Amino acid sequence: MSRIWALATNTFREAVRDRILYSILFFAFGVLVLSLAMQEVTIGDQAKVVRSVAQGAVDAFGSIIAMFLGISLVYKEIERKTVYTILSKPIARWKFVLGKYTGLVLTLWVEVLALTVLYTVLMTLQQRFPPPVLFVSMGTLMLELMLLTAWATLFSTFSTPTTAAAFTLAIFIIGHLADDIWLFGNQADSATVRQAARALYWALPNFELFSLRVEAVHEREVPWGRVGLALAYGAAYTSAVLTLAIAVFRNRDLK
Amino acid sequence: MSGTVVDQHSAETDVVVRTVGLRKVYRADFWKRAVVGLEGLDLEVRRGEVFGIVGPNGAGKTTTIKILTGLQRPTAGQAFILGHSCEEPETRKRMGFLPERPYFYEHLSARELLDFYGRLFDMPTRHRRERIDLLLERVGLTRFADVALRKYSKGMVQRVGLCQAILHQPDLVILDEPMSGLDPLGRALVRDLILEERTRGATVCFSSHILSDVQALSDRVAIIVRGRLRGVGTVASLIGDRVRYVELVVEGEVDVGGELVRRDGAVRTLRLPPDRADEAVRAVVQAGGRVLELLPVRDDLEAVLLGEVERAGPVDETRLGVL
Numbered sequence: 001m002s003r004i005w006a007l008a009t010n011t012f013r014e015a016v017r018d019r020i021l022y023s024i025l026f027f028a029f030g031v032l033v034l035s036l037a038m039q040e041v042t043i044g045d046q047a048k049v050v051r052s053v054a055q056g057a058v059d060a061f062g063s064i065i066a067m068f069l070g071i072s073l074v075y076k077e078i079e080r081k082t083v084y085t086i087l088s089k090p091i092a093r094w095k096f097v098l099g100k101y102t103g104l105v106l107t108l109w110v111e112v113l114a115l116t117v118l119y120t121v122l123m124t125l126q127q128r129f130p131p132p133v134l135f136v137s138m139g140t141l142m143l144e145l146m147l148l149t150a151w152a153t154l155f156s157t158f159s160t161p162t163t164a165a166a167f168t169l170a171i172f173i174i175g176h177l178a179d180d181i182w183l184f185g186n187q188a189d190s191a192t193v194r195q196a197a198r199a200l201y202w203a204l205p206n207f208e209l210f211s212l213r214v215e216a217v218h219e220r221e222v223p224w225g226r227v228g229l230a231l232a233y234g235a236a237y238t239s240a241v242l243t244l245a246i247a248v249f250r251n252r253d254l255k
Numbered sequence: 256m257s258g259t260v261v262d263q264h265s266a267e268t269d270v271v272v273r274t275v276g277l278r279k280v281y282r283a284d285f286w287k288r289a290v291v292g293l294e295g296l297d298l299e300v301r302r303g304e305v306f307g308i309v310g311p312n313g314a315g316k317t318t319t320i321k322i323l324t325g326l327q328r329p330t331a332g333q334a335f336i337l338g339h340s341c342e343e344p345e346t347r348k349r350m351g352f353l354p355e356r357p358y359f360y361e362h363l364s365a366r367e368l369l370d371f372y373g374r375l376f377d378m379p380t381r382h383r384r385e386r387i388d389l390l391l392e393r394v395g396l397t398r399f400a401d402v403a404l405r406k407y408s409k410g411m412v413q414r415v416g417l418c419q420a421i422l423h424q425p426d427l428v429i430l431d432e433p434m435s436g437l438d439p440l441g442r443a444l445v446r447d448l449i450l451e452e453r454t455r456g457a458t459v460c461f462s463s464h465i466l467s468d469v470q471a472l473s474d475r476v477a478i479i480v481r482g483r484l485r486g487v488g489t490v491a492s493l494i495g496d497r498v499r500y501v502e503l504v505v506e507g508e509v510d511v512g513g514e515l516v517r518r519d520g521a522v523r524t525l526r527l528p529p530d531r532a533d534e535a536v537r538a539v540v541q542a543g544g545r546v547l548e549l550l551p552v553r554d555d556l557e558a559v560l561l562g563e564v565e566r567a568g569p570v571d572e573t574r575l576g577v578l
Contacts, residue, residue: 006374010360017362081358085419088324088352089375092344254326255281 003091004099011103015069016110024068025111028061032118036126047127052217054122055134058115059141059213063172065111066104066145070152071164073100074249083254094246101153101242108145112138131219136227137212143234144210148172150238151205154245157252175207209233271427271458272300272323276332279318279482292318294482296332300427300460300475305453307473308462309560315482316462317355320431323460324352336427348376351420355431355462357412361405365396365415368404369422376423383422390418394444410441417448421457428452430461434468446472466556476556478563485563493559498529498551503536507544511535522547 015021035053038046074097077083086096116138123130151171155164174181178201185197210230215222277296282289293315300306308316321327322334325341339346359368366387373383391397394414404412413436420428430449434442442465449459449472463469469476470490477487486493502516503525513525513535527535532549539546 002377003375006371010363010371013367014360014362081354081356082360084324084326084354085352085357085359085372085416086375087326088347088350088354089372090344090346090348091375095344253328254321 004095004102007086007091007096007099008102008106011073011100012106012110015104015107020068021065021107021111024061024065025114028057028115029118031057031061032115032122036122048217050126051123051219052213054119055137055213055216058112058119058138059211061115062108062112062141062145063148066108066149067152067165067168067172069104069107070149071156071168072161073104073153074156074245075159075161075164076156078252078254087254093250097153097157097242097246097249101149101245104149104153105146108149109142112142112145130216133212133219133222134216136222137216140210140212140227140230143230144207147205147207147210147234147238147241148175150241150245154241154248157245157249171205172207175205178204178206179208205237206233269302270299271302271337272298272306272460273335274298274319274322274332275334277319277322277329277334278331279315279322279327280330291482293322293329296479296482296484298477298484298487300458302458303453303456304458304474305449305472306458306460307469307476308460308479309464309466309469309476309556310462310479311560311564313481314479316479317431318482319479320352320429320460320462323429324350349426351423351425351428353416353420353428353430353433355435357416359404359412359415359419361403364401364403365391365407365418366400368415369418372419373422378423386422386424387418390422393448394418409436410438413437413441414444417445421448421452424455424457426457428457428459428461430459432463433461434463434465442468466560470556478560480560480563480567483567485567486559490556494554494556496553498553499558500552501527501529501532502548502550502552503527503532503539503546504548504550505539505544505546507539507542509539509542509544511538 032054035050035057038050038053074083077086077100083096087093091099116135120130120134123134148168148171152164152168155167159167181197181204182201185194185201188194188197212222212226214220274296277293277298279292280289281292296315296319298319308319310316318327322329323336323341325344325347328342334341336346337349360371363371369387369390370383373387378386387400388397391400394417396411396414396418399407399411404415407415413433417430417433420430428449430445433445433449437445446468449461452459461469461472473490475487475489476493478485478493503511503513504522505511505525506522508521511525511527511534512531513527516524516526518524525535529551532551536546536549
């Protein structure tokens with residue numbers, strides 16, 4: 001366990017010393033602050049619009065950072081040959097993948113936390129201290145980012161960052177359209193299309209399960225059952241994708 | 256390491272590294288032809304020796320090392336370190352490794368990098384810090400210990416690489432081209448460190464293109480050509496005692512035959528077959544010239560290696576073929 005933690009903290013340190021991460025965070029902070037200006041150009045429930053824009057910014061920039069760091073997580077180690085001095089030590093390959101992944105998740109936690117703090121401060125200054133649903137929605141966002149990162153990690157074990165980026169983006173988009181795929185399947189006349197759509201729905205991730213953005217924006221209560229479902233689904237799906245990533249990486253020859 | 260493959264032969268014979276019928280076949284992609292990197296390699300490295308691996312580019316030296324360090328899997332055959340399979344991660348706990356042209360995390364300083372590697376070996380914090388200080392001092396990097404590696408020269412990176420290979424005082428140190436790209440001072444440092452490791456009791460296994468270093472350092476040497484072991488033994492046993500030719504340095508214009516190597520005024524250096532040395536010396540003296548030097552030139556590792564490459568013949572096309 002200590003070796004996985006050593007790998008995780010090194011990955012975290014590498015990420016936080018990367019200037020590009022700060023550039024993305026800077027943009028995210030900028031959008032959050034600018035969301036306050038939305039009330040000046042909005043008709044209707046201004047507070048709700050501000051919350052919607054700010055919540056959307058946290059979601060979007062969280063996903064961008066998860067994809068940006070995840071797609072090159074393992075590939076970069078192989079390309080730069082830094083992996084040689086790691087795997088020639090008593091490190092099993094599954095520990096390497098898990099250590100790198102954990103480090104990235106740590107980075108995402110810190111990033112989401114920083115954005116949440118800023119969001120909370122802005123909301124408190126402009127409106128009032130946000131209700132608990134905001135913090136619950138940030139927790140489920142983290143679950144979503146952990147699953148997205150697991151996919152990016154899987155792709156980075158066998159493809160270049162560009163290909164991995166394309167794959168991960170596709171998964172991200174499809175994952176947010178999962179419910180539409182289900183609806184499309186139900187409305188199809190052909191039994192084959194119906195079955196194919198259902199198979200896709202079950203095989204691909206459903207990121208909408210994690211999304212509590214509407215509830216947070218409208219400050220509605222969230223049933224704990226939904227949070228529990230997101231937690232169980234996230235844990236099971238993330239574990240499955242990581243297991244696949246480990247299996248792929250275990251069979252790689254390092255030339 | 257319960258439940259792992261244990262090599263009885265290694266345990267009984269005090270062999271630290273053992274490969275049995277090691278074979279490695281590469282295929283770049285599905286449509287390309289397969290290339291045999293190693294073919295039936297049997298090697299044994301004994302405890303406490305410095306073992307050199309030599310061979311031309313593409314001979315299979317790095318492939319052998321990558322299999323020993325668990326970075327690649329053999330297509331066939333087995334490899335053991337200290338009696339345990341190389342594929343078991345825990346086997347590598349007692350091994351240190353410096354890859355060829357090493358790359359390290361450039362966002363870290365040398366101290367941070369070594370600390371990270373020490374943690375991967377489960378070294379206790381205090382011991383880790385003591386060893387890091389000691390090693391950085393030994394390789395002359397104390398002053399730069401907290402500078403990010405991206406600012407290091409190639410030679411400095413190589414020194415950090417050496418430190419990480421011996422940080423946890425392993426029983427076996429494997430170095431892939433450790434002198435590559437180093438200046439004479441750097442090479443001397445590597446030579447000293449190899450000898451210090453042997454004195455400490457470690458076994459050192461290294462590959463190098465700098466044959467004079469291999470010859471000077473190694474207790475035994477393996478010659479690998481085109482994936483096959485072409486010879487293994489002490490340097491003396493490989494080189495033999497045969498005098499290839501003599502170099503005769505004479506003053507005065509006397510014709511004694513031989514091949515002129517160089518001329519410096521009236522002083523000439525001639526290369527002659529060994530059996531003509533006596534006759535040539537007599538001829539110079541009788542003609543009133545002076546013999547300044549008579550030097551027998553024996554085979555060296557380079558000559559042996561070139562001979563083996565020649566004996567191996569042209570590139571064997573049977574090594575290339577679709578699997």
